[in-house]
Amino acid sequence: MKVKDMIKENNALREQLTPFNRSYFEDMILAMRASRVDALRTEELLLEAAKLLVQEQGKGRNAKQIFGEHPEDYFREIVESVPPAPARSKLSYYLMIPWAALTCLFGVLGAFGLLFQWTTGSSGIFSQVSLFTLIAVGIGSIVVIELFMKWMAALSDSDTPQTKGFDLKGLSIYIAIAAVVIFVGTYLDTLLPVFSISPWISLIIFAVGAIGLKVLFMKR
Structure with a gap:
């Protein structure tokens, strides 16, 4: 079954x-x-x-x-x-998440960069990426996935019953962390370098990332 x-x-x-x-x-x-x-x-x-x-x-x-x-x-x-997941397995899991997130980021930069280039003559903001953005996407993807997995463990539409009560303390902590990240991010974004990157290069990075995702993390 x-x-x-x-x-x-x-x-x-x-x-x-x-x-x-x-x-x-x-x-x-x-x-x-x-x-x-x-x-x-x-x-x-x-x-x-x-x-x-x-x-x-x-x-x-x-x-x-x-x-x-x-x-x-x-x-x-x-x-x-049930034995805990091997350390190597956990490491692979936490490497796969930012790898996939950054691969998607470059895919978006490449696709929209070319679209803007063909329609307006310039790829605009899609031809630039900051070091802070790369760091934020990599680390942020892990945080988002972890929160999502915890939520799914407690609630899965009609398949899993809802948890009881409202975790106001947990929500407050998440809001505080988000506020700090936004504040620090605004400051760091002015300090860390910004790279110019062609939409075609972004697409090449996306393709390499997608192949690497398949070869390194999705082997059976």
């Missing part, structure tokens, strides 16, 4: 649960989908647990009686048995 089909069946089973059991089981889902267990195995385990919960609920038992006091306890042994 595919992951999507298991999620669909899991959602159907959740509709049969009492409010208490559903809330408990949704906490189990959040814990498992945020763990190191791969997606296929995660959905297999969650589907097994959902079927067990529906069956035992019919006998008058609630989720705590079946799985334990804390939702994450039922899967703790399985989660802890």
